[in-house]
Amino acid sequence: MKITLNHRPSEYLGETLTVEELLKWMKFTFPMIVVKINGRLVRKEEYRSAAIHEGDQVEAIHLISGG
Amino acid sequence: MTLIKKKLAKSCVGIAGCGGLGSNCAMALARVGVGKLVIVDFDAVQESNLNRQYYFRDQLGQKKVAALRENIRRIDPGIRVEAHDLKLDAAGVTRVFAPCRVIVEAFDQAEMKRMLIETVLDEMPEKFVVAGSGLAGWGQNNALHTRRSGNLFICGDESREVSNALPPLAPRVGIVANLQANQVLEILLGEPTTHKKNK
Numbered sequence: 001m002k003i004t005l006n007h008r009p010s011e012y013l014g015e016t017l018t019v020e021e022l023l024k025w026m027k028f029t030f031p032m033i034v035v036k037i038n039g040r041l042v043r044k045e046e047y048r049s050a051a052i053h054e055g056d057q058v059e060a061i062h063l064i065s066g067g
Numbered sequence: 068m069t070l071i072k073k074k075l076a077k078s079c080v081g082i083a084g085c086g087g088l089g090s091n092c093a094m095a096l097a098r099v100g101v102g103k104l105v106i107v108d109f110d111a112v113q114e115s116n117l118n119r120q121y122y123f124r125d126q127l128g129q130k131k132v133a134a135l136r137e138n139i140r141r142i143d144p145g146i147r148v149e150a151h152d153l154k155l156d157a158a159g160v161t162r163v164f165a166p167c168r169v170i171v172e173a174f175d176q177a178e179m180k181r182m183l184i185e186t187v188l189d190e191m192p193e194k195f196v197v198a199g200s201g202l203a204g205w206g207q208n209n210a211l212h213t214r215r216s217g218n219l220f221i222c223g224d225e226s227r228e229v230s231n232a233l234p235p236l237a238p239r240v241g242i243v244a245n246l247q248a249n250q251v252l253e254i255l256l257g258e259p260t261t262h263k264k265n266k
Binding site for chain 1: 087089176185199203216
């Protein structure tokens with residue numbers, strides 16, 4: 001399955017992928033992330049159920065403490 | 068310039084958190100004449116804040132929202148400041164920032180940053196969020212940037228987290244706060260046009 005992750009083409013084995021699986025795959029263990037699929041926000045409560053499909057544009061924006 | 072002033076005077080901007088980012092960003096927006104600012108924080112001014120936050124020694128112990136309102140008033144008493152001494156949660160965000168077109172995310176903790184961003188993008192989709200992410204330490208001017216994702220703008224280096232070795236310091240915090248203020252202006256006024264007189 002080919003998707004775009006943070007504006008770069010990426011490829012994954014398998015035909016389905018949830019946000020949770022993607023974050024695990026990418027080793028994004030950093031807990032504070034904002035995720036969007038095709039510009040639509042996915043809240044953290046939906047990571048386990050939200051499905052990513054072929055051709056989707058996925059953004060994972062890390063949030064860094066400090067202000 | 069009159070048109071710009073009029074547009075800004077009619078604008079309302081929210082500031083979520085009045086620490087290093089929020090206090091400096093609010094002062095920049097006050098100086099250019101943003102008509103209404105909704106400022107929110109639950110903390111009091113401490114001595115350790117003075118290395119970067121827009122407060123003064125004689126304000127130690129005061130609530131940040133009260134001190135910030137006073138500092139804004141000293142620049143422009145015509146600016147309406149709605150001050151909330153409050154720890155924000157999702158319900159608070161949708162309530163206090165309802166009148167604002169743009170909300171500046173100026174929290175310290177990443178968990179709070181996410182709460183604010185998710186709440187606004189999900190529940191107030193007509194609004195813009197200008198967030199700060201990555202401002203610790205010093206130097207590396209060129210790592211500081213602004214990135215857009217729909218109605219969300221991220222200002223900072225997106226990598227350096229505050230720690231004992233990388234404290235938050237006035238120059239870099241101030242740069243990011245002013246990147247945020249500058250982005251707010253672009254949202255409120257549109258992109259500047261060049262080669263035009265009578266602005």
